[in-house]
Each structure stands twice: as structure tokens, then as C-alpha cells.
Amino acid sequence: MYVDLDDLHTLSELDSGQALQETINYPHQFREAWELAGRWPENLSRDEIRQIMFLGTGGGSAASVDLLASYLFDEIKVPLFLNRGYTIPASIDNRTLVVVVSHSGKTEEILNAYHQVCTTEAQIIVLTSGGKLLSLARENKHPYLLIPGGMMPRIAVGYIFLPLLGLLQRLGFVGDKSAEVKETINILSELSGQYGPIVPAKDNLAKSMAYEMAGYVPVVYGSLPLTIAVASRWKNQFAENSKLLAMYNALPALHHDEVAGWDAPQSYLRHFYFTFLQDAEDRLEITRRIEISQELLASRAAGVRKVSSVGKSRLARLFSLVYLGDFISLYLALIRGVDPTPVEIIDNIKYLLTLESRTE
Structure with missing residues (x-):
């Protein structure tokens, strides 16, 4: 028996962390985040930088960097990559800019990698809301920017993404993004009025797709x-918010391997619901591949749907889908x-790791 998504009282009772309200507030968050993005220290330099490595993991930091890399893939002229683990690659040198990103400032892997980066000649910059990382940045005199804490990192995507974009703009790696950010905020404001809980399911794409x-x-x-x-963001949000395992992939790559799994027995495929993300910049070949995929899956899967991005600028379109x-x-x-806020198994893993470290 499913909950009525138009029953606002029940939704409010279930949503202990007010995740819905925090999400409705994205336009405000993005507006405030872009103001913060202009507060990076003035003494930053891009001299001799030949690559940029971000240290980050999880639904806030890593998701933001992944989105940044997709957004800037054909504009930024230096390699930009994300390092999610405990260790760093051997290529880090004095021509590397390392941006350390941890919303909480307590992420174990990122702190470990940060200590390693400190033994190199790389330029280091920090983005965090506090924690051990902030203390270390101050101790090591590394430039940093403070962002608001007290929320789930996965909901702080604006507070993480936009300061990182502002950093690259400040250093001259990308042009002025103010107009795109303004449009993105406007698009999010419009969509907030379409996807929010007060909009009935019959007129609400987000609710109808959840059903x-x-x-x-x-x-x-x-x-x-x-x-x-x-x-990738959708998949991880289904895990953390919905408490469901999900899958993701991308065209055209999946047509060279994963697609073979569509020949599984129909009794198996009937357990899967497929969503294709369409963007205005997709090549005609991608559009055709989406059409072919929908045709092939229509009689096999539980459901198949295509959703299209909204907006003129690439930034607005990407975040409309996010x-x-x-x-x-x-x-x-x-x-x-299910209450979307608690992530008990993640907290339990952190607790068990803490117990192990105390006994070593």
C-alpha cells in the first residue's frame, strides 16, 4: 500500500529532516552559493598549473565535481579529474592545483589524501564547512572557502558546485558564468513550482514518475x-534518499556491452524501470540511439520514459535534470x-570503522 503523495500532512510527518523543503529551497541555495563563490581569497594564482585534481567523494562533493567536469568538458583547457580514494596518483607535482572538497570536513578518505598532497609541491585549496579539514587548512596556511554546514551533503550541491565553478572563473580557466547561473536559478525557481509537494500528482512530473x-x-x-x-547523480540519490539500489550508464557506450543484458528473460526485465535523459546538445546519433533503445525496451521492461532538460544554457539544462x-x-x-533523510547503514559503517581504529 503506497502513501498518497498529495497528502501533505503525511509527507511532512515522514520527512523528519525536511528534505523536501530543503530541495524546494534550491533556488535560494544557488543564489547564496554564487555570492559565496565570489569570496575566494584574492591571492590565488593559476601560474604554471597544468592539471587540476579534486579530492572529494560522496553525494555532495563527488557529484558536484562530476557535474562540473561534464559542464566544462569542451571549455576548460587543462585536464580536470576527481580523486575519490585514500591515495593520490604519482603525477601530482608543482604544476598541479589540488582542490580539497569535503562538506563536513571529516571525510576519512579525503583527509588521508590531503595529508599525502601536503607532502608534494602541489598548490592546495580547500572547500569545506568546517571539521578537521578546516583546522588543517588553517594550520598549513592553505587558502580556503567556508560554506554553510548543518545539512546533508547531497542536498548541499549548490553550495559545493557553484563555489568550485567560481574558483575556476576566478583563476581564469573559464569565462564569466554569471548569466548562466542567473538563468539556472530562474529555471530552478520555475521547476520548484512544478515539482513541489503542493502540486498534485496529476500535474506533477516528479510525483507521477515516482508512482x-x-x-x-x-x-x-x-x-x-x-x-x-x-x-550518476540520479542513481546515488535513489540510493541515499529512496534507500533503493539503482543503475546508471551512458550512451553510446552502453550499446557496446550493457545492452546485451536486455536479452535477459522478460520475467527478469520486468523488474526494471528505464529512464533516458535527453539534452538539447545531444548529437543526432544520440537521439536516434535513445529512440531505438526505447523501442527495444518497450515490450520488455516494467516501464520506459524519456525526460528532456529545460533551459537555454548548458548549466541550466543540466541542473533542470538534476x-x-x-x-x-x-x-x-x-x-x-520511508524517511529520506537518515542513512543508517552509512552511519553504521563509519561507527564500525571507528571501533576498528580504536582497537588497532
């Missing part, structure tokens, strides 16, 4: 190079009576 997906495994397909990061996925993931939790 369609309920009871099935979500599979999200983006495209290379633009929307693969959005597809925003839809975030709302769907929340409704997909609430429709099953």
Missing part, C-alpha cells in the same frame, strides 16, 4: 559527455513510507 517507478529497480541512462554525471531526479528520489522514498 511509475515504485516497486521496480530504477535504471537511468544519460549520454556522453554531458548527462552521464546527471545519471532537480527532477532529486524530487523523484524523495517522492520514491515517501511513497513507500
Whole structure:
């Protein structure tokens, strides 16, 4: 028996951390985040930088960097990559800019990698809301920017993404993004009025898709190079918010391997709901591949749907898709009576790791 997504009282009772309200507030968050992005220290330099490595992991930091890389893939002239683990590559040198990103400032892997970076000649910059990372940045005299804390990192995507974009703009790696950011905020404001809980399911794409997906495994397909990061974001939001395993991949790559799995017995494929992410910049070949994929899956899967980005600028379009996925993931939790905020298994893993470290 599913929860009525138009029952606002029940939704409010289930949503202990007010994740829905925090998501509705994205336009305000993005506006404030872009103001923060202009507060990076003045003494930053791009001299001799030949590559940029971000240290970050999880639904806030890593997701933001992935989106940044997709957004800037054909504009930024230096290699930009994300390092999510405990160790750093051997290529880090005095021509590397390392941007250390941890919303909490307590992420174990990132702190470990940060200590390693400190033994190199790389330029180091820090983005955090506090914690041990802030203390270390101050101790080592590394430039840093403070962002608001007290929220789930996965909901702080604006507070992480936009300061990183502002940093690259400040250093001259990209042009002025103010107009695109302004449009993005306007688009999010419009979509907030379409996807919010007060809008009934019959007029609400996010609610209707949650109803369609309920009871099935979500599979999200983006495209290379633009929307693969959005597809990854959807998958991770289904995990953290909806407490569901999900899958993601991207065209055209999946047509060379994963597609073979579509020949699985129909009794198996009937457990999966497929969503294709379409963007205005997709090549005609990608559009055709989406059409062919939909035709092939229509009679095999539990459901197949294509959703298109909204907006003129690339930034607005990417975040229009991110925003839809975030709302769907929340409704997909609430429709099953699940509180989207707690991530008990993640907290338990951290606790068990702490116990082990104390006994070593």
C-alpha cells in the first residue's frame, strides 16, 4: 500500500529532516552559493598549473565535481579529474592545483589524501564547512572557502558546485558564468513550482514518475559527455534518499556491452524501470540511439520514459535534470513510507570503522 503523495500532512510527518523543503529551497541555495563563490581569497594564482585534481567523494562533493567536469568538458583547457580514494596518483607535482572538497570536513578518505598532497609541491585549496579539514587548512596556511554546514551533503550541491565553478572563473580557466547561473536559478525557481509537494500528482512530473517507478529497480541512462554525471547523480540519490539500489550508464557506450543484458528473460526485465535523459546538445546519433533503445525496451521492461532538460544554457539544462531526479528520489522514498533523510547503514559503517581504529 503506497502513501498518497498529495497528502501533505503525511509527507511532512515522514520527512523528519525536511528534505523536501530543503530541495524546494534550491533556488535560494544557488543564489547564496554564487555570492559565496565570489569570496575566494584574492591571492590565488593559476601560474604554471597544468592539471587540476579534486579530492572529494560522496553525494555532495563527488557529484558536484562530476557535474562540473561534464559542464566544462569542451571549455576548460587543462585536464580536470576527481580523486575519490585514500591515495593520490604519482603525477601530482608543482604544476598541479589540488582542490580539497569535503562538506563536513571529516571525510576519512579525503583527509588521508590531503595529508599525502601536503607532502608534494602541489598548490592546495580547500572547500569545506568546517571539521578537521578546516583546522588543517588553517594550520598549513592553505587558502580556503567556508560554506554553510548543518545539512546533508547531497542536498548541499549548490553550495559545493557553484563555489568550485567560481574558483575556476576566478583563476581564469573559464569565462564569466554569471548569466548562466542567473538563468539556472530562474529555471530552478520555475521547476520548484512544478515539482513541489503542493502540486498534485496529476500535474506533477516528479510525483507521477515516482508512482511509475515504485516497486521496480530504477535504471537511468544519460549520454556522453554531458548527462552521464546527471545519471550518476540520479542513481546515488535513489540510493541515499529512496534507500533503493539503482543503475546508471551512458550512451553510446552502453550499446557496446550493457545492452546485451536486455536479452535477459522478460520475467527478469520486468523488474526494471528505464529512464533516458535527453539534452538539447545531444548529437543526432544520440537521439536516434535513445529512440531505438526505447523501442527495444518497450515490450520488455516494467516501464520506459524519456525526460528532456529545460533551459537555454548548458548549466541550466543540466541542473533542470538534476532537480527532477532529486524530487523523484524523495517522492520514491515517501511513497513507500520511508524517511529520506537518515542513512543508517552509512552511519553504521563509519561507527564500525571507528571501533576498528580504536582497537588497532
